[in-house]
Amino acid sequence: MSFVSRRCTTFKTFLHKPTLHKPVAIRFFSSPVYHQRPRVNNNQLILPSQIPQRKMSSTQKKDNKIFTRDNLFDLKGKVALVTGGGSGIGLMATQALAANGAKVYITGRTKDKLDTVVSTYNKDIPGSIHALPADVGNKEGVRKLFDDYSKHEDCLCILVNNAGISSAHFQTESESAAEMKEHLFDAKKSTFEDWNNTYNTNVTGVYFTTLAFLPLLEKSSEKHQGWSSTVINISSISGLIKSAQHHFAYNVSKGAAIHLNRLLAAEIAANKLKIRVNSIAPGVFPSEMTTEGSDKHQKSHIPTEKYKEKVPAGRPGKDEDMASTVLFFAVNQYLNGQTVAVDGGYTLAAGQ
Template identity: 25%
Template sequence: MNLGLENKVALITGGSKGIGFQTAMDLSREGASVAIVARNQDALNEAKEQIRQETGKEVLAISADVSKESECKRIVEETVAHFGKLHILVNNAGTAAANSFEDVDGEAWQKDLDLKLGGTIHTSRYAIPHMKEQGGGSIVNLAAVVAKTPPANSLPSSVSRSAGLALTQAMSKDLGKHNIRVNAVCIGLIRSDQIEKMWQNKRPDLTWDEFSAETGKGIPLGRIGDTHEASNVITFLVSDAASYVTGTSVNIDGGSGNAL
Protein backbone atom coordinates (compact mmCIF):
# COMPACT_ATOMS: atom_id res chain seq x y z
CA MET A 1 0.00 0.00 0.00
CA ASN A 2 1.29 3.45 -0.93
CA LEU A 3 0.81 5.67 2.12
CA GLY A 4 1.50 8.86 0.18
CA LEU A 5 4.06 10.15 2.68
CA GLU A 6 6.89 10.80 0.22
CA ASN A 7 8.05 14.43 0.46
CA LYS A 8 5.67 15.23 3.31
CA VAL A 9 6.98 17.12 6.35
CA ALA A 10 6.12 15.96 9.87
CA LEU A 11 6.68 17.58 13.26
CA ILE A 12 6.70 15.20 16.24
CA THR A 13 6.84 16.41 19.83
CA GLY A 14 8.33 14.03 22.36
CA GLY A 15 10.25 12.62 19.42
CA SER A 16 13.55 11.54 20.98
CA LYS A 17 12.35 8.33 22.65
CA GLY A 18 9.57 5.76 22.80
CA ILE A 19 6.53 6.08 20.56
CA GLY A 20 7.57 9.50 19.26
CA PHE A 21 10.98 8.26 18.16
CA GLN A 22 9.56 5.13 16.54
CA THR A 23 6.97 7.20 14.69
CA ALA A 24 9.70 9.53 13.42
CA MET A 25 11.65 6.50 12.25
CA ASP A 26 8.65 4.97 10.46
CA LEU A 27 7.63 8.23 8.78
CA SER A 28 11.21 8.70 7.58
CA ARG A 29 11.21 5.18 6.16
CA GLU A 30 8.06 6.11 4.23
CA GLY A 31 9.81 9.10 2.68
CA ALA A 32 8.73 11.95 4.96
CA SER A 33 11.05 14.64 6.26
CA VAL A 34 10.83 14.80 10.03
CA ALA A 35 11.43 17.35 12.79
CA ILE A 36 11.66 15.88 16.29
CA VAL A 37 11.22 17.89 19.47
CA ALA A 38 12.24 17.13 23.05
CA ARG A 39 13.86 18.92 25.96
CA ASN A 40 17.07 16.85 26.15
CA GLN A 41 19.47 17.84 23.37
CA ASP A 42 21.72 14.81 23.83
CA ALA A 43 18.76 12.44 23.44
CA LEU A 44 17.65 14.39 20.37
CA ASN A 45 21.07 14.17 18.75
CA GLU A 46 21.23 10.42 19.36
CA ALA A 47 17.75 9.92 17.90
CA LYS A 48 18.53 12.13 14.91
CA GLU A 49 21.68 10.20 14.07
CA GLN A 50 19.98 6.82 14.41
CA ILE A 51 17.15 7.83 12.08
CA ARG A 52 19.60 9.28 9.57
CA GLN A 53 21.72 6.13 9.57
CA GLU A 54 18.76 3.78 9.14
CA THR A 55 16.71 5.76 6.63
CA GLY A 56 19.12 8.14 4.94
CA LYS A 57 16.66 10.98 5.56
CA GLU A 58 17.53 14.37 6.99
CA VAL A 59 16.12 14.98 10.46
CA LEU A 60 15.72 18.32 12.22
CA ALA A 61 16.18 18.10 16.00
CA ILE A 62 14.77 20.96 18.09
CA SER A 63 15.21 21.31 21.84
CA ALA A 64 12.12 22.92 23.34
CA ASP A 65 9.63 22.83 26.21
CA VAL A 66 6.17 22.63 24.65
CA SER A 67 4.45 23.52 27.92
CA LYS A 68 5.29 27.12 26.92
CA GLU A 69 3.32 28.73 24.09
CA SER A 70 6.32 30.68 22.81
CA GLU A 71 8.24 27.42 22.42
CA CYS A 72 5.36 25.84 20.50
CA LYS A 73 5.42 28.75 18.09
CA ARG A 74 9.19 28.48 17.72
CA ILE A 75 9.27 24.77 16.86
CA VAL A 76 6.72 25.28 14.10
CA GLU A 77 8.59 28.28 12.73
CA GLU A 78 11.92 26.42 12.76
CA THR A 79 10.40 23.39 11.04
CA VAL A 80 8.86 25.48 8.25
CA ALA A 81 11.99 27.61 7.88
CA HIS A 82 14.08 24.45 7.45
CA PHE A 83 11.82 22.32 5.25
CA GLY A 84 9.65 25.03 3.65
CA LYS A 85 6.33 23.42 4.55
CA LEU A 86 4.43 21.36 7.11
CA HIS A 87 1.82 18.64 6.54
CA ILE A 88 1.78 16.46 9.66
CA LEU A 89 1.78 17.12 13.40
CA VAL A 90 2.01 14.40 16.05
CA ASN A 91 1.37 15.81 19.52
CA ASN A 92 3.15 13.19 21.60
CA ALA A 93 4.89 15.15 24.37
CA GLY A 94 3.82 14.15 27.86
CA THR A 95 4.77 12.43 31.07
CA ALA A 96 3.06 9.87 33.28
CA ALA A 97 1.55 11.51 36.36
CA ALA A 98 -0.82 9.31 38.35
CA ASN A 99 -1.99 10.06 41.88
CA SER A 100 -5.16 10.28 43.93
CA PHE A 101 -7.17 13.50 43.79
CA GLU A 102 -6.11 14.59 47.28
CA ASP A 103 -2.43 14.11 46.45
CA VAL A 104 -2.38 16.48 43.45
CA ASP A 105 -1.78 20.12 44.29
CA GLY A 106 -2.47 23.17 42.15
CA GLU A 107 1.05 23.35 40.78
CA ALA A 108 0.94 19.72 39.63
CA TRP A 109 -2.44 20.27 37.95
CA GLN A 110 -1.17 23.32 36.08
CA LYS A 111 2.09 21.65 35.04
CA ASP A 112 0.27 18.65 33.60
CA LEU A 113 -2.36 20.70 31.79
CA ASP A 114 0.26 23.06 30.35
CA LEU A 115 2.29 20.19 28.93
CA LYS A 116 -0.33 17.76 27.65
CA LEU A 117 -3.27 20.00 26.80
CA GLY A 118 -1.57 23.38 26.35
CA GLY A 119 1.23 21.91 24.25
CA THR A 120 -1.28 20.28 21.92
CA ILE A 121 -3.41 23.41 21.65
CA HIS A 122 -0.59 25.84 20.96
CA THR A 123 1.49 23.68 18.62
CA SER A 124 -1.63 22.89 16.61
CA ARG A 125 -2.64 26.57 16.43
CA TYR A 126 0.69 27.55 14.91
CA ALA A 127 0.87 24.54 12.60
CA ILE A 128 -2.61 24.86 11.07
CA PRO A 129 -1.95 27.97 8.89
CA HIS A 130 0.93 26.12 7.20
CA MET A 131 -1.25 23.05 6.61
CA LYS A 132 -3.86 25.28 5.01
CA GLU A 133 -1.19 26.58 2.62
CA GLN A 134 -0.51 22.99 1.52
CA GLY A 135 -4.22 22.30 0.94
CA GLY A 136 -4.62 20.13 4.03
CA GLY A 137 -2.83 18.14 6.66
CA SER A 138 -3.14 15.68 9.48
CA ILE A 139 -2.85 15.96 13.26
CA VAL A 140 -2.66 13.05 15.68
CA ASN A 141 -3.00 13.71 19.41
CA LEU A 142 -1.70 11.07 21.77
CA ALA A 143 -3.92 10.20 24.72
CA ALA A 144 -4.26 7.19 26.99
CA VAL A 145 -6.92 4.53 27.54
CA VAL A 146 -7.53 6.02 31.00
CA ALA A 147 -8.81 9.15 29.25
CA LYS A 148 -12.01 7.27 28.37
CA THR A 149 -12.61 5.52 31.70
CA PRO A 150 -10.43 7.16 34.37
CA PRO A 151 -9.71 4.83 37.30
CA ALA A 152 -8.72 5.84 40.84
CA ASN A 153 -5.21 7.23 41.30
CA SER A 154 -4.95 8.38 37.68
CA LEU A 155 -4.78 12.14 38.20
CA PRO A 156 -3.90 14.55 36.74
CA SER A 157 -3.00 12.64 33.56
CA SER A 158 -6.40 11.07 32.93
CA VAL A 159 -8.11 14.48 33.08
CA SER A 160 -5.57 16.15 30.80
CA ARG A 161 -5.89 13.27 28.34
CA SER A 162 -9.71 13.33 28.50
CA ALA A 163 -9.61 17.01 27.63
CA GLY A 164 -7.35 16.11 24.73
CA LEU A 165 -10.01 13.76 23.34
CA ALA A 166 -12.62 16.51 23.51
CA LEU A 167 -10.17 18.85 21.81
CA THR A 168 -9.58 16.29 19.05
CA GLN A 169 -13.32 16.02 18.33
CA ALA A 170 -13.84 19.79 18.30
CA MET A 171 -10.79 20.44 16.11
CA SER A 172 -11.88 17.80 13.59
CA LYS A 173 -15.25 19.51 13.18
CA ASP A 174 -13.71 22.96 12.75
CA LEU A 175 -10.88 21.96 10.43
CA GLY A 176 -12.54 19.44 8.14
CA LYS A 177 -13.47 22.20 5.69
CA HIS A 178 -9.75 22.89 5.26
CA ASN A 179 -8.99 19.19 4.58
CA ILE A 180 -7.14 18.97 7.89
CA ARG A 181 -7.84 15.69 9.67
CA VAL A 182 -7.54 15.40 13.46
CA ASN A 183 -7.49 12.05 15.26
CA ALA A 184 -6.30 10.63 18.56
CA VAL A 185 -4.73 7.39 19.71
CA CYS A 186 -5.29 6.06 23.23
CA ILE A 187 -2.22 4.26 24.46
CA GLY A 188 -2.28 1.33 26.86
CA LEU A 189 0.70 -0.53 28.30
CA ILE A 190 3.53 0.01 25.79
CA ARG A 191 7.22 -0.79 26.24
CA SER A 192 9.03 2.37 27.34
CA ASP A 193 12.00 3.53 29.43
CA GLN A 194 9.74 3.47 32.47
CA ILE A 195 8.62 -0.11 31.78
CA GLU A 196 12.22 -1.16 31.07
CA LYS A 197 13.29 0.21 34.47
CA MET A 198 10.43 -1.63 36.17
CA TRP A 199 11.57 -4.85 34.50
CA GLN A 200 15.20 -4.42 35.54
CA ASN A 201 14.36 -3.30 39.08
CA LYS A 202 11.64 -5.83 39.90
CA ARG A 203 12.22 -8.92 37.76
CA PRO A 204 15.72 -8.94 36.25
CA ASP A 205 15.59 -12.73 36.47
CA LEU A 206 13.02 -12.83 33.66
CA THR A 207 13.54 -12.40 29.95
CA TRP A 208 11.62 -9.53 28.35
CA ASP A 209 9.04 -11.91 26.89
CA GLU A 210 8.51 -13.54 30.29
CA PHE A 211 8.18 -10.19 32.04
CA SER A 212 5.82 -8.94 29.32
CA ALA A 213 3.58 -11.99 29.70
CA GLU A 214 3.57 -11.76 33.50
CA THR A 215 2.82 -8.03 33.54
CA GLY A 216 0.23 -8.36 30.78
CA LYS A 217 -1.86 -11.10 32.38
CA GLY A 218 -4.86 -8.79 32.64
CA ILE A 219 -4.59 -7.73 28.99
CA PRO A 220 -6.62 -9.82 26.50
CA LEU A 221 -3.61 -10.15 24.17
CA GLY A 222 -1.56 -11.23 27.16
CA ARG A 223 1.50 -8.99 26.82
CA ILE A 224 2.92 -5.49 26.83
CA GLY A 225 2.77 -3.73 23.47
CA ASP A 226 5.79 -2.52 21.50
CA THR A 227 6.41 1.02 20.30
CA HIS A 228 6.26 -0.04 16.63
CA GLU A 229 2.71 -1.32 17.22
CA ALA A 230 1.70 2.19 18.24
CA SER A 231 3.71 3.94 15.53
CA ASN A 232 2.16 1.75 12.84
CA VAL A 233 -1.29 3.08 13.74
CA ILE A 234 -0.09 6.68 13.94
CA THR A 235 1.67 6.38 10.58
CA PHE A 236 -1.54 5.08 9.01
CA LEU A 237 -3.64 7.88 10.52
CA VAL A 238 -1.41 10.66 9.17
CA SER A 239 -1.14 9.04 5.73
CA ASP A 240 -3.28 9.32 2.60
CA ALA A 241 -4.51 5.80 3.33
CA ALA A 242 -6.63 7.32 6.12
CA SER A 243 -7.91 10.20 4.00
CA TYR A 244 -11.53 9.73 5.17
CA VAL A 245 -10.73 9.24 8.86
CA THR A 246 -11.10 12.19 11.21
CA GLY A 247 -12.51 12.96 14.63
CA THR A 248 -11.91 9.48 15.99
CA SER A 249 -9.77 7.84 18.66
CA VAL A 250 -8.10 4.46 18.29
CA ASN A 251 -7.19 2.29 21.28
CA ILE A 252 -3.71 0.77 21.13
CA ASP A 253 -3.97 -1.27 24.30
CA GLY A 254 -4.12 -4.99 23.53
CA GLY A 255 -7.84 -4.97 24.32
CA SER A 256 -7.49 -3.75 27.90
CA GLY A 257 -9.76 -0.69 27.55
CA ASN A 258 -13.35 -0.72 28.76
CA ALA A 259 -14.66 1.77 26.20
CA LEU A 260 -14.68 1.85 22.40
Protein backbone atom coordinates in the same frame (compact mmCIF):
# COMPACT_ATOMS: atom_id res chain seq x y z
CA MET B 1 -54.44 -29.76 -54.47
CA SER B 2 -53.57 -32.82 -52.54
CA PHE B 3 -53.86 -33.11 -48.80
CA VAL B 4 -50.11 -33.13 -48.42
CA SER B 5 -49.77 -30.03 -50.56
CA ARG B 6 -52.40 -28.18 -48.52
CA ARG B 7 -50.64 -29.12 -45.26
CA CYS B 8 -47.28 -27.80 -46.55
CA THR B 9 -48.85 -24.55 -47.69
CA THR B 10 -50.44 -24.07 -44.31
CA PHE B 11 -47.16 -24.75 -42.54
CA LYS B 12 -45.31 -22.17 -44.66
CA THR B 13 -47.65 -19.41 -43.52
CA PHE B 14 -46.29 -19.77 -39.96
CA LEU B 15 -42.67 -19.32 -40.98
CA HIS B 16 -41.20 -15.86 -40.36
CA LYS B 17 -37.81 -14.31 -40.88
CA PRO B 18 -35.55 -14.73 -37.81
CA THR B 19 -35.74 -11.84 -35.38
CA LEU B 20 -32.44 -10.46 -34.10
CA HIS B 21 -32.53 -9.55 -30.44
CA LYS B 22 -30.54 -6.69 -28.97
CA PRO B 23 -27.87 -7.61 -26.44
CA VAL B 24 -29.01 -7.88 -22.85
CA ALA B 25 -26.59 -6.62 -20.20
CA ILE B 26 -26.26 -8.97 -17.27
CA ARG B 27 -24.32 -7.48 -14.35
CA PHE B 28 -21.96 -9.75 -12.47
CA PHE B 29 -20.32 -7.92 -9.56
CA SER B 30 -19.14 -4.57 -10.98
CA SER B 31 -18.51 -5.47 -14.68
CA PRO B 32 -21.40 -5.92 -17.19
CA VAL B 33 -21.25 -9.13 -19.23
CA TYR B 34 -23.08 -8.90 -22.55
CA HIS B 35 -25.15 -11.90 -23.59
CA GLN B 36 -27.05 -12.55 -26.83
CA ARG B 37 -29.73 -15.08 -27.53
CA PRO B 38 -29.10 -17.63 -30.30
CA ARG B 39 -29.78 -16.19 -33.76
CA VAL B 40 -29.94 -17.44 -37.31
CA ASN B 41 -27.80 -15.94 -40.04
CA ASN B 42 -27.78 -17.28 -43.62
CA ASN B 43 -29.68 -20.35 -42.46
CA GLN B 44 -26.94 -21.12 -39.88
CA LEU B 45 -27.51 -21.14 -36.15
CA ILE B 46 -24.98 -18.96 -34.27
CA LEU B 47 -24.47 -19.93 -30.64
CA PRO B 48 -23.76 -17.35 -27.86
CA SER B 49 -20.25 -18.73 -27.44
CA GLN B 50 -19.55 -17.83 -31.08
CA ILE B 51 -20.55 -14.17 -30.65
CA PRO B 52 -17.57 -11.88 -29.91
CA GLN B 53 -17.74 -10.51 -26.36
CA ARG B 54 -17.55 -6.75 -25.88
CA LYS B 55 -14.27 -5.86 -24.15
CA MET B 56 -14.23 -3.82 -20.92
CA SER B 57 -12.87 -0.32 -21.23
CA SER B 58 -9.80 0.73 -19.28
CA THR B 59 -12.00 2.68 -16.87
CA GLN B 60 -13.77 -0.54 -15.93
CA LYS B 61 -10.55 -2.21 -14.89
CA LYS B 62 -9.17 -1.75 -11.40
CA ASP B 63 -5.47 -1.06 -11.24
CA ASN B 64 -4.09 -3.30 -8.51
CA LYS B 65 -1.08 -1.06 -8.12
CA ILE B 66 -3.09 1.41 -6.03
CA PHE B 67 -3.50 -1.29 -3.38
CA THR B 68 0.17 -2.04 -2.87
CA ARG B 69 1.88 -1.02 0.35
CA ASP B 70 4.33 1.13 -1.60
CA ASN B 71 1.46 3.20 -2.93
CA LEU B 72 -0.75 3.23 0.17
CA PHE B 73 1.95 4.15 2.68
CA ASP B 74 4.45 6.09 0.59
CA LEU B 75 5.37 9.33 2.36
CA LYS B 76 8.14 10.51 0.06
CA GLY B 77 8.04 14.27 -0.31
CA LYS B 78 6.07 14.70 2.93
CA VAL B 79 7.36 16.59 5.98
CA ALA B 80 6.45 15.70 9.57
CA LEU B 81 6.98 17.22 13.01
CA VAL B 82 6.88 15.01 16.11
CA THR B 83 6.86 16.64 19.53
CA GLY B 84 8.46 14.48 22.20
CA GLY B 85 10.12 12.51 19.42
CA GLY B 86 13.21 11.59 21.40
CA SER B 87 11.86 8.44 23.07
CA GLY B 88 8.89 6.15 23.60
CA ILE B 89 5.86 6.48 21.35
CA GLY B 90 7.23 9.65 19.78
CA LEU B 91 10.31 7.77 18.60
CA MET B 92 8.13 4.94 17.27
CA ALA B 93 6.15 7.48 15.25
CA THR B 94 9.35 9.11 14.03
CA GLN B 95 10.85 5.84 12.80
CA ALA B 96 7.60 4.78 11.12
CA LEU B 97 7.29 8.03 9.17
CA ALA B 98 10.97 8.29 8.20
CA ALA B 99 11.20 4.62 7.20
CA ASN B 100 8.41 5.26 4.69
CA GLY B 101 9.96 8.32 3.10
CA ALA B 102 9.01 11.31 5.24
CA LYS B 103 11.38 14.04 6.34
CA VAL B 104 10.83 14.12 10.11
CA TYR B 105 11.70 16.86 12.58
CA ILE B 106 11.73 15.78 16.22
CA THR B 107 11.38 18.15 19.16
CA GLY B 108 12.07 17.86 22.86
CA ARG B 109 13.63 19.76 25.73
CA THR B 110 16.76 17.57 25.94
CA LYS B 111 19.03 18.12 22.95
CA ASP B 112 21.29 15.16 23.78
CA LYS B 113 18.36 12.74 23.47
CA LEU B 114 17.37 14.18 20.11
CA ASP B 115 20.95 13.98 18.84
CA THR B 116 21.13 10.33 19.93
CA VAL B 117 18.01 9.54 17.92
CA VAL B 118 19.40 11.24 14.83
CA SER B 119 22.79 9.51 15.04
CA THR B 120 21.22 6.11 15.73
CA TYR B 121 18.23 5.97 13.40
CA ASN B 122 18.90 8.45 10.59
CA LYS B 123 20.52 5.85 8.36
CA ASP B 124 19.48 3.34 5.70
CA ILE B 125 16.00 4.86 5.37
CA PRO B 126 14.26 6.57 2.43
CA GLY B 127 13.33 9.53 4.64
CA SER B 128 15.36 11.48 7.19
CA ILE B 129 15.34 12.58 10.85
CA HIS B 130 16.34 16.03 12.10
CA ALA B 131 16.58 17.44 15.63
CA LEU B 132 14.83 20.68 16.54
CA PRO B 133 15.01 21.31 20.32
CA ALA B 134 11.93 23.04 21.73
CA ASP B 135 9.67 23.32 24.76
CA VAL B 136 5.97 23.20 23.88
CA GLY B 137 4.97 23.67 27.52
CA ASN B 138 4.49 27.41 27.06
CA LYS B 139 3.32 29.75 24.33
CA GLU B 140 6.73 31.36 23.83
CA GLY B 141 8.28 27.94 23.27
CA VAL B 142 5.62 27.03 20.71
CA ARG B 143 6.13 30.31 18.86
CA LYS B 144 9.90 29.74 18.76
CA LEU B 145 9.37 26.21 17.46
CA PHE B 146 7.21 27.57 14.65
CA ASP B 147 9.81 30.19 13.74
CA ASP B 148 12.68 27.67 13.79
CA TYR B 149 10.75 25.16 11.71
CA SER B 150 9.72 27.83 9.19
CA LYS B 151 13.38 28.55 8.49
CA HIS B 152 13.68 25.06 7.01
CA GLU B 153 10.26 24.26 5.51
CA ASP B 154 7.39 26.10 3.82
CA CYS B 155 4.70 23.57 4.74
CA LEU B 156 3.89 20.81 7.24
CA CYS B 157 2.20 17.59 6.15
CA ILE B 158 2.00 15.65 9.42
CA LEU B 159 1.97 17.03 12.96
CA VAL B 160 2.26 14.48 15.77
CA ASN B 161 1.45 15.99 19.17
CA ASN B 162 3.13 13.43 21.40
CA ALA B 163 4.80 15.47 24.15
CA GLY B 164 3.28 14.60 27.50
CA ILE B 165 4.01 14.06 31.18
CA SER B 166 2.58 11.93 33.95
CA SER B 167 1.34 13.18 37.32
CA ALA B 168 1.86 12.23 40.95
CA HIS B 169 0.60 8.80 42.03
CA PHE B 170 -1.69 8.28 45.02
CA GLN B 171 -3.30 5.41 46.83
CA THR B 172 -6.97 5.48 45.91
CA GLU B 173 -8.14 2.37 47.79
CA SER B 174 -9.67 3.48 51.11
CA GLU B 175 -11.98 2.09 53.77
CA SER B 176 -13.56 5.40 54.77
CA ALA B 177 -14.16 8.92 53.53
CA ALA B 178 -11.59 10.24 56.00
CA GLU B 179 -8.96 7.82 54.72
CA MET B 180 -9.69 8.71 51.10
CA LYS B 181 -9.33 12.41 51.97
CA GLU B 182 -6.04 11.67 53.68
CA HIS B 183 -4.66 9.85 50.64
CA LEU B 184 -5.81 12.28 47.96
CA PHE B 185 -6.11 15.69 49.65
CA ASP B 186 -3.80 15.80 52.63
CA ALA B 187 -0.77 14.27 50.89
CA LYS B 188 2.02 16.82 50.36
CA LYS B 189 2.40 15.92 46.69
CA SER B 190 -1.29 16.61 46.09
CA THR B 191 -1.08 20.16 44.75
CA PHE B 192 -2.67 22.52 42.29
CA GLU B 193 0.75 22.85 40.66
CA ASP B 194 0.83 19.14 39.86
CA TRP B 195 -2.58 19.33 38.21
CA ASN B 196 -1.74 22.53 36.33
CA ASN B 197 1.60 21.23 35.05
CA THR B 198 0.04 17.99 33.85
CA TYR B 199 -2.85 19.74 32.13
CA ASN B 200 -0.57 22.41 30.71
CA THR B 201 1.58 19.90 28.82
CA ASN B 202 -0.99 17.25 27.95
CA VAL B 203 -3.81 19.55 26.85
CA THR B 204 -2.86 23.21 26.52
CA GLY B 205 0.38 22.42 24.69
CA VAL B 206 -1.52 20.33 22.13
CA TYR B 207 -3.98 23.17 21.61
CA PHE B 208 -1.43 25.92 21.00
CA THR B 209 0.94 23.77 18.93
CA THR B 210 -1.86 22.75 16.58
CA LEU B 211 -3.08 26.33 16.16
CA ALA B 212 0.42 27.68 15.56
CA PHE B 213 1.03 25.31 12.65
CA LEU B 214 -2.39 25.59 10.97
CA PRO B 215 -1.11 27.88 8.16
CA LEU B 216 1.70 25.47 7.27
CA LEU B 217 -0.65 22.50 7.47
CA GLU B 218 -3.02 24.24 5.08
CA LYS B 219 -0.15 24.94 2.67
CA SER B 220 0.66 21.24 2.57
CA SER B 221 -2.88 20.38 1.47
CA GLU B 222 -2.65 23.03 -1.26
CA LYS B 223 0.81 21.89 -2.37
CA HIS B 224 0.11 18.14 -2.57
CA GLN B 225 -2.85 17.32 -4.79
CA GLY B 226 -5.10 14.61 -3.37
CA TRP B 227 -3.52 14.96 0.07
CA SER B 228 -5.00 16.46 3.21
CA SER B 229 -2.54 17.35 5.95
CA THR B 230 -3.08 15.71 9.30
CA VAL B 231 -2.73 16.27 13.02
CA ILE B 232 -2.18 13.11 15.08
CA ASN B 233 -2.71 13.64 18.80
CA ILE B 234 -1.30 10.97 21.09
CA SER B 235 -3.73 10.69 24.00
CA SER B 236 -4.18 7.56 26.14
CA ILE B 237 -6.68 4.91 27.14
CA SER B 238 -6.34 6.53 30.57
CA GLY B 239 -8.69 9.17 29.18
CA LEU B 240 -11.25 6.51 28.25
CA ILE B 241 -11.43 4.06 31.13
CA LYS B 242 -13.37 4.51 34.38
CA SER B 243 -10.43 3.81 36.70
CA ALA B 244 -8.21 6.64 37.97
CA GLN B 245 -5.23 4.25 37.94
CA HIS B 246 -3.83 6.05 41.00
CA HIS B 247 -3.22 9.30 39.07
CA PHE B 248 -6.34 11.43 38.76
CA ALA B 249 -4.61 14.43 37.19
CA TYR B 250 -3.09 12.43 34.35
CA ASN B 251 -6.30 10.58 33.48
CA VAL B 252 -8.35 13.77 33.59
CA SER B 253 -5.84 15.49 31.30
CA LYS B 254 -6.02 12.66 28.78
CA GLY B 255 -9.81 12.72 28.86
CA ALA B 256 -9.62 16.44 28.12
CA ALA B 257 -7.11 15.82 25.32
CA ILE B 258 -9.50 13.37 23.67
CA HIS B 259 -12.33 15.89 23.81
CA LEU B 260 -9.99 18.63 22.54
CA ASN B 261 -9.20 16.41 19.56
CA ARG B 262 -12.89 16.29 18.68
CA LEU B 263 -13.34 20.04 19.12
CA LEU B 264 -10.34 20.91 16.95
CA ALA B 265 -11.47 18.54 14.21
CA ALA B 266 -14.98 20.02 14.23
CA GLU B 267 -13.93 23.67 14.20
CA ILE B 268 -11.28 23.14 11.52
CA ALA B 269 -13.81 21.32 9.34
CA ALA B 270 -16.40 24.05 9.94
CA ASN B 271 -13.90 26.58 8.59
CA LYS B 272 -13.48 24.40 5.49
CA LEU B 273 -9.78 23.82 6.06
CA LYS B 274 -8.43 20.66 4.46
CA ILE B 275 -6.76 19.45 7.65
CA ARG B 276 -7.66 16.21 9.44
CA VAL B 277 -7.39 15.84 13.22
CA ASN B 278 -7.38 12.42 14.90
CA SER B 279 -6.20 10.87 18.15
CA ILE B 280 -4.44 7.63 19.02
CA ALA B 281 -5.18 6.35 22.52
CA PRO B 282 -2.34 3.91 23.32
CA GLY B 283 -2.54 1.24 25.96
CA VAL B 284 0.62 -0.04 27.63
CA PHE B 285 3.64 0.72 25.45
CA PRO B 286 7.30 0.91 26.48
CA SER B 287 8.26 4.53 27.18
CA GLU B 288 9.99 6.60 29.82
CA MET B 289 6.56 7.11 31.37
CA THR B 290 5.79 3.40 31.77
CA THR B 291 9.33 2.27 32.63
CA GLU B 292 12.27 3.64 34.56
CA GLY B 293 13.84 5.28 31.52
CA SER B 294 15.50 4.59 28.18
CA ASP B 295 18.59 2.68 27.12
CA LYS B 296 21.52 4.12 25.15
CA HIS B 297 19.42 3.95 21.98
CA GLN B 298 16.54 5.87 23.58
CA LYS B 299 14.40 2.73 23.77
CA SER B 300 12.44 1.49 26.78
CA HIS B 301 11.51 -2.08 27.67
CA ILE B 302 8.62 -3.74 29.54
CA PRO B 303 8.77 -7.43 30.55
CA THR B 304 6.04 -9.35 28.71
CA GLU B 305 5.08 -11.36 31.79
CA LYS B 306 4.17 -8.16 33.64
CA TYR B 307 1.05 -7.76 31.51
CA LYS B 308 0.40 -11.36 30.53
CA GLU B 309 -2.72 -11.53 32.70
CA LYS B 310 -3.70 -7.85 32.63
CA VAL B 311 -4.11 -7.42 28.88
CA PRO B 312 -6.17 -9.77 26.65
CA ALA B 313 -3.33 -9.68 24.10
CA GLY B 314 -1.07 -11.09 26.82
CA ARG B 315 1.68 -8.52 26.29
CA PRO B 316 2.46 -4.80 26.14
CA GLY B 317 2.40 -3.02 22.80
CA LYS B 318 5.29 -3.34 20.35
CA ASP B 319 6.96 -0.67 18.23
CA GLU B 320 5.33 -2.19 15.14
CA ASP B 321 1.85 -1.92 16.68
CA MET B 322 2.24 1.81 17.12
CA ALA B 323 4.08 2.33 13.84
CA SER B 324 1.33 0.76 11.73
CA THR B 325 -1.29 2.88 13.50
CA VAL B 326 0.62 6.11 12.91
CA LEU B 327 0.99 5.28 9.22
CA PHE B 328 -2.73 4.51 8.95
CA PHE B 329 -3.62 7.85 10.53
CA ALA B 330 -1.16 9.70 8.32
CA VAL B 331 -2.26 8.35 4.94
CA ASN B 332 -5.98 7.64 5.33
CA GLN B 333 -7.66 10.65 3.73
CA TYR B 334 -11.14 9.67 4.97
CA LEU B 335 -10.38 9.56 8.69
CA ASN B 336 -11.21 12.69 10.68
CA GLY B 337 -12.27 13.55 14.23
CA GLN B 338 -11.72 10.05 15.59
CA THR B 339 -9.97 8.50 18.59
CA VAL B 340 -8.74 4.93 18.17
CA ALA B 341 -7.59 2.85 21.14
CA VAL B 342 -4.54 0.68 20.39
CA ASP B 343 -4.38 -1.30 23.61
CA GLY B 344 -4.42 -5.05 23.02
CA GLY B 345 -7.92 -5.15 24.50
CA TYR B 346 -7.01 -3.34 27.74
CA THR B 347 -10.19 -1.26 27.71
CA LEU B 348 -12.26 -4.41 27.28
CA ALA B 349 -10.93 -5.69 30.59
CA ALA B 350 -10.81 -2.37 32.45
CA GLY B 351 -14.19 -1.06 31.30
CA GLN B 352 -15.03 2.41 30.08
